[in-house]
Amino acid sequence: MYSPEIEALLKKKGVEAGGRVRVTAGKAEYEGILMPRVVAGDAQSIVLKLENGYNLSVRYGKGFEMKKLAGGARIKHKAADVAPAKDASKPTVTVLGCGGTIASRVDYTTGAVFPAFSPGDMLASFPELKEVANIRGRKLFDLFSDDMTPAHWQAIAAEVAKEIKAKADGIILMHGTDTMHYTAAAMSFMLPNLPVPVVMVGSQRSSDRGSSDNAMNLTCGAVAAVSDVAEVGVCMHGTTNDDYCLLHQGTKVRKLHTSRRDAFRSINVRPFAKIWYEDRRMEVLRDDYKRRGHAGRFALDDKMNPRVGFVYNHPGMDPAYVASLANHFDGIVVAATGLGHVSTNPKGDPLARSIVPALKALVDSGMPVVFVPQTIYGRINLNVYEAGRILEAAGVIGNGCDWTPEAALVKLMWVLGHTKDPKKVRELMLTNVAGELTERTGTETFMT
Amino acid sequence: MPEEKIDFKKARMKAGIEIHQQLDSKQKLFCGCSTAMQEKEPVAVVVRKQHPVASELGAIDAAAQYEYLRGRSFHYHVFRDETCLVDTDEEPPHALNREALQIALEIAMLLNCEIPAEINVMRKTITDGSNTGAFQRTMIIGTGGWMKFGGKKVPITQVALEEDSAAIVREGENGNGGKDPAEENGKATYRLNRLGVPLVEITTGTLEDFSPGQLQEIAFMIGITCRSTEKVKHGIGTIRQDLNVSVRGGERVEVKGVQELGMLAKVIEKEAARQLELLKTGKKVEKETRATLLDGSTRFMRPMPGAARMYPETDVPPVALDDVWLKQLREKLPEPWTDKLERFKTKLELPADLAVQVVGSDYLDIFENIMKKHPKVNAVVVANVFTSTLKDIGRRKLDVKRLEDRHFFAIFSELEKKRIVKEAIPDLLVNFVNAPDEAMGDALRKLNLTMLKPDELKEIVAQLAKDSPGMAKERLYGIAMGRVRGRADPQDVLKAVERAAKK
Numbered sequence: 001m002y003s004p005e006i007e008a009l010l011k012k013k014g015v016e017a018g019g020r021v022r023v024t025a026g027k028a029e030y031e032g033i034l035m036p037r038v039v040a041g042d043a044q045s046i047v048l049k050l051e052n053g054y055n056l057s058v059r060y061g062k063g064f065e066m067k068k069l070a071g072g073a074r075i076k077h078k079a080a081d082v083a084p085a086k087d088a089s090k091p092t093v094t095v096l097g098c099g100g101t102i103a104s105r106v107d108y109t110t111g112a113v114f115p116a117f118s119p120g121d122m123l124a125s126f127p128e129l130k131e132v133a134n135i136r137g138r139k140l141f142d143l144f145s146d147d148m149t150p151a152h153w154q155a156i157a158a159e160v161a162k163e164i165k166a167k168a169d170g171i172i173l174m175h176g177t178d179t180m181h182y183t184a185a186a187m188s189f190m191l192p193n194l195p196v197p198v199v200m201v202g203s204q205r206s207s208d209r210g211s212s213d214n215a216m217n218l219t220c221g222a223v224a225a226v227s228d229v230a231e232v233g234v235c236m237h238g239t240t241n242d243d244y245c246l247l248h249q250g251t252k253v254r255k256l257h258t259s260r261r262d263a264f265r266s267i268n269v270r271p272f273a274k275i276w277y278e279d280r281r282m283e284v285l286r287d288d289y290k291r292r293g294h295a296g297r298f299a300l301d302d303k304m305n306p307r308v309g310f311v312y313n314h315p316g317m318d319p320a321y322v323a324s325l326a327n328h329f330d331g332i333v334v335a336a337t338g339l340g341h342v343s344t345n346p347k348g349d350p351l352a353r354s355i356v357p358a359l360k361a362l363v364d365s366g367m368p369v370v371f372v373p374q375t376i377y378g379r380i381n382l383n384v385y386e387a388g389r390i391l392e393a394a395g396v397i398g399n400g401c402d403w404t405p406e407a408a409l410v411k412l413m414w415v416l417g418h419t420k421d422p423k424k425v426r427e428l429m430l431t432n433v434a435g436e437l438t439e440r441t442g443t444e445t446f447m448t
Numbered sequence: 449m450p451e452e453k454i455d456f457k458k459a460r461m462k463a464g465i466e467i468h469q470q471l472d473s474k475q476k477l478f479c480g481c482s483t484a485m486q487e488k489e490p491v492a493v494v495v496r497k498q499h500p501v502a503s504e505l506g507a508i509d510a511a512a513q514y515e516y517l518r519g520r521s522f523h524y525h526v527f528r529d530e531t532c533l534v535d536t537d538e539e540p541p542h543a544l545n546r547e548a549l550q551i552a553l554e555i556a557m558l559l560n561c562e563i564p565a566e567i568n569v570m571r572k573t574i575t576d577g578s579n580t581g582a583f584q585r586t587m588i589i590g591t592g593g594w595m596k597f598g599g600k601k602v603p604i605t606q607v608a609l610e611e612d613s614a615a616i617v618r619e620g621e622n623g624n625g626g627k628d629p630a631e632e633n634g635k636a637t638y639r640l641n642r643l644g645v646p647l648v649e650i651t652t653g654t655l656e657d658f659s660p661g662q663l664q665e666i667a668f669m670i671g672i673t674c675r676s677t678e679k680v681k682h683g684i685g686t687i688r689q690d691l692n693v694s695v696r697g698g699e700r701v702e703v704k705g706v707q708e709l710g711m712l713a714k715v716i717e718k719e720a721a722r723q724l725e726l727l728k729t730g731k732k733v734e735k736e737t738r739a740t741l742l743d744g745s746t747r748f749m750r751p752m753p754g755a756a757r758m759y760p761e762t763d764v765p766p767v768a769l770d771d772v773w774l775k776q777l778r779e780k781l782p783e784p785w786t787d788k789l790e791r792f793k794t795k796l797e798l799p800a801d802l803a804v805q806v807v808g809s810d811y812l813d814i815f816e817n818i819m820k821k822h823p824k825v826n827a828v829v830v831a832n833v834f835t836s837t838l839k840d841i842g843r844r845k846l847d848v849k850r851l852e853d854r855h856f857f858a859i860f861s862e863l864e865k866k867r868i869v870k871e872a873i874p875d876l877l878v879n880f881v882n883a884p885d886e887a888m889g890d891a892l893r894k895l896n897l898t899m900l901k902p903d904e905l906k907e908i909v910a911q912l913a914k915d916s917p918g919m920a921k922e923r924l925y926g927i928a929m930g931r932v933r934g935r936a937d938p939q940d941v942l943k944a945v946e947r948a949a950k951k
């Protein structure tokens with residue numbers, strides 16, 4: 001918003017954003033299209049988009065005059081309505097928009113960037129898609145992935161189930177990247193025995209630029225969606241180059257970089273596959289995945305208890321804080337150091353403050369306490385050090401587990417959605433449900 | 449084409465100049481990388497594709513662009529200290545470099561521009577792969593300025609601050625044989641160390657009634673206005689000129705990439721001649737973009753692109769310009785070198801071409817300091833030392849970089865006190881290249897350059913005259929000069945000869 005004075009002037013002159021104006025400020029005179037004021041910036045300056053494309057801010061003050069001119073542009077998005085032709089020889093892939101902008105349309109007259117989602121828009125932006133599959137799609141919601149909640153996961157899972165019923169050969173979920181791995185884990189637990197691939201894609205570089213990773217991720221995602229990997233996967237850049245994407249297992253993937261294209265990495269396992277962009281070739285890296293057309297019975301299983309908290313252990317952790325978690329949650333996940341440790345103070349150091357009594361009190365009250373590695377890579381092992389043995393005795397869950405923090409968190413929500421019985425919770429948590437737990441870690445799985 | 453004289457006025461030739469000058473900030477415009485551009489060996493190569501972004505462009509255009517880009521790949525050379533994730537389009541830009549902003553503001557102020565209320569960073573769409581992000585970040589720093597030139601005001605339409613593009617790897621380098629990117633199986637190779645180096649783009653208004661030579665001078669004056677800040681890069685490739693040229697009855701033609709200022713007049717001349725020749729033979733001048741060739745002629749590059757496709761850089765919020773800061777900058781603005789040039793011509797009585805040479809040289813600072821400290825020394829003598837004597841010495845494979853300011857001050861101090869003559873200077877400079885720590889007195893004695901006292905000179909000349917009675921004055925002068933060169937002012941020698949001959 002502009003300042004009240006400017007807003008009043010605009011109203012008086014009958015000028016709206018997108019209208020052409022001539023502005024005089026002292027000796028200077030400018031003509032251009034009036035821009036809407038962005039959140040940041042000086043509210044006392046009006047912003048014009050000049051003939052040569054630049055935006056220019058002109059301070060409102062003494063000697064400022066504005067004249068409305070004819071012409072201008074409407075700052076409004078018009079969807080490209082190219083009716084996508086159906087090719088009977090190709091499989092059908094449904095694209096569901098779960099927030100995050102994977103396609104954009106830029107209006108260079110006004111500089112406005114609009115998210116584009118209609119199938120027509122998508123095919124206009126990514127013509128190669130139609131060489132892989134017939135695309136249908138719809139937007140489920142429009143939000144930043146950081147605004148996702150377990151309720152959104154449930155909504156997405158229900159839509160996926162609907163699409164499976166409607167005979168989609170594969171499903172692509174477009175998703176913001178920040179919490180993509182949480183949603184991937186949630187889909188993995190909620191959609192057991194998937195008959196077709198569910199592939200999540202996003203972009204680390206905004207889709208309004210020609211260098212965006214969106215086209216490659218989406219194209220490779222479409223290849224994955226028509227493949228025989230009937231699993232929840234995340235399909236994102238494998239390297240900084242535009243060479244191949246990796247298809248990661250939904251419960252074993254994590255965003256490990258704030259901005260790089262290849263931020264998503266498989267943790268403790270190999271990815272399902274490499275998908276080469278140029279020739280759309282899929283190079284399978286594992287054989288322990290469910291094949292399209294397997295015998296298992298698919299049924300939506302989306303019960304969730306979102307009252308799960310996540311605690312990051314650190315030196316000097318306050319036991320009182322740990323104790324207070326009982327007031328907020330039905331279960332907690334603790335990101336523990338090393339092999340799965342927190343302060344246990346067995347040697348009675350006068351400065352150390354063990355949080356074991358606080359944790360044990362939570363466990364004894366029937367609240368599951370799940371340990372995950374804050375090292376991200378590797379497996380929890382509570383047998384090696386005394387601290388670990390103390391924690392195991394206190395009843396924390398996680399000994400031997402190689403889960404990612406996010407998969408464990410989502411799993412605990414899902415398990416608590418099914419049972420409150422501490423014994424059953426413990427048993428279910430320690431049982432591999434959706435590939436989140438493995439029995440061996442290959443030597444090739446670290447930092448690759 | 450026959451090289452006949454063209455009447456540019458009659459042809460109603462109009463031209464606009466666009467100058468791109470790299471700034472010498474420590475870091476790049478939107479990241480912490482060095483701007484040195486010194487690394488030679490890439491440590492990695494990043495390979496990328498680009499694709500069109502849907503816009504108001506027609507569907508056919510978009511499809512054509514899609515097919516075009518699909519067949520191309522861009523190979524980017526990564527340098528250890530001169531390329532980071534921002535340059536490889538793997539990290540959002542950092543905050544706008546304040547040092548670069550300040551230099552650009554100073555230049556805009558020196559060119560009498562209006563400074564906007566705040567800086568809006570834009571993305572200018574670029575599809576040739578020279579920007580990893582497929583756009584160039586650019587922003588207006590000033591508008592509506594002017595520069596004095598020969599009693600007229602040359603309009604400066606706009607000063608923009610922007611990121612330099614990546615340099616394409618050409619022939620002789622490990623690349624694609626110097627061909628155009630599109631020619632090598634769609635593969636183009638770029639070096640990322642230049643990408644992101646700040647530069648100012650200065651655009652003049654349409655200039656009429658100037659000869660190509662004057663237009664070149666205007667470009668030079670804009671260049672030295674930038675250099676007034678003493679914070680712009682200089683050397684090959686650090687300043688590049690684009691032009692647009694038209695003649696009556698024709699169309700505006702864009703000419704890209706004039707690398708050398710000295711070529712500008714020639715390029716304008718040749719382009720105007722080309723256009724006139726076309727019109728004379730009944731052909732049309734196409735509205736197009738042409739590239740400059742080494743001989744100053746141009747070749748077709750592409751049809752003239754439409755208006756720049758720009759939209760806001762949302763990763764960098766608008767930068768407010770603090771009035772107090774702007775006022776401080778204005779108060780501390782350096783003397784524009786264009787004024788300096790004028791002062792050298794009028795106050796120091798340097799001939800115009802020598803003044804230009806001094807202002808354009810690396811020795812401008814010390815020249816001025818010497819004139820300040822030793823005002824009685826003839827400025828032409830000092831200017832000549834810095835613009836030609838040092839070059840001569842350098843040509844003799846002597847390292848003039850070994851000369852320090854103190855050597856120059858010592859020499860010109862001797863000259864001012866008339867203890868040496870100007871003819872002694874080259875020998876002294878050579879001496880100090882070889883023996884930088886020798887005392888002035890010792891050097892003068894060793895080289896026999898101590899100035900003769902009037903009596904001594906008279907004595908020597910009288911003796912010479914006595915040895916060869918009846919010798920012509922001119923010949924006697926020649927012999928005398930041979931004997932006392934570097935130790936006496938030729939004028940004094942001449943006087944002594946006259947006197948001896950009278951006897």
Ligand SMILES: [Zn+2]
Nearest residue numbers: 479481531532
């Ligand atoms: Zn950098």
